[in-house]
Amino acid sequence: MINIADNLRLVNNQIIAASSKTTSSTSKVSLLAVSKTKPISLIQQAYAAGQRHFGENYVQETVEKVQQLAELTDITWHFIGPLQANKTKLIANNVTWVHSVDREKIAKRLNQQRDINITPLNVCLQVNISGEQSKSGVAVTEVAKLAEFINNCENLCLRGLMAIPEKTKDKIAARDSFRQMQTLFNQLSHQYPSVDTLSMGMSNDMDIAIECGSTMIRVGTAIFGARS
Structure with a gap:
């Protein structure tokens, strides 16, 4: 049986350990529990263990949860998956964060x-930092x-950047890739006072992401187990 509380404790300890090894991170690194495809019962267990931020990838599943x-x-819901223009209305008023805005059309619809x-x-801009044709994200x-x-949309608050770099075992x-994101983030945060979030890094690369200034780590499997 999955012990969500123990898993959360382990992941949070990993984040603390990684943060203690670097001076790049200027603020506390937060954990976003990625609960896509997971049942309500597991989210409730994570909530009972103190987790408050949850990330979802699929529009209909997000709304239902x-x-x-x-x-x-006091749960904070983050939408982190690809968002099509015909689905923005469902997301606009059901979540507190959207990490995957990659074009003006989506931003305009969410704002309206x-x-x-x-x-x-x-809102975080999703950046296609690796330049992969198959991946969503705005070009650098x-x-x-x-x-x-x-920043000029009155119903949106520009908070930062998100990226899912190309999978690689080459550290x-x-x-x-993470350093490029850090540079973009630093430029943006100097220009816009509201920018304080660099959402990058998952279970397998959180150490490098935190070293490069990540402020939010997205973790699913290490908390909730593999997809059934």
Whole structure:
């Protein structure tokens, strides 16, 4: 049987250990528990163990989980998956964060559809840092333009950058991608005071990501177990 509390403790200890080895991280590194495809019961166990931030990848599943756990008012939901234009309305008012904004059309729709009576939607730009054709994300050369557009959206709050670098066992290559993200993040944070989040790094590469300034680690399997 999966012990969610123990798994969370282990992952958080890994984050603390990695953070203690570097001076790059200027703020506490937070843990985003990626709960996609996982049952409500496991999310409830993680919540009971103190976890409050959860990440989901699929629109309909996200909405269903938000509604089923509506009584847990201090949960913060993050949408981290690809977002199509015809699905933005479902996401705009059901989550607090969207990490995967990669074009103006998506940002514009989220801005228009976000209820003006709730706080602005926190947004990270997803950057295709490895330049993979099969992967979502804004090109490095287009980051500044998209950031400016989002910053001018009254119902959105520009919070930072997110990336899923190309899978590789080459630590030098991985570090290079993370360093590029760190450079982009530093440039953006100097320009926009609201930018404070660099969402990058997962179970297998969190040490390198934290070394390169990540402020948010996204972990699923190490907490909830492999997909069934």
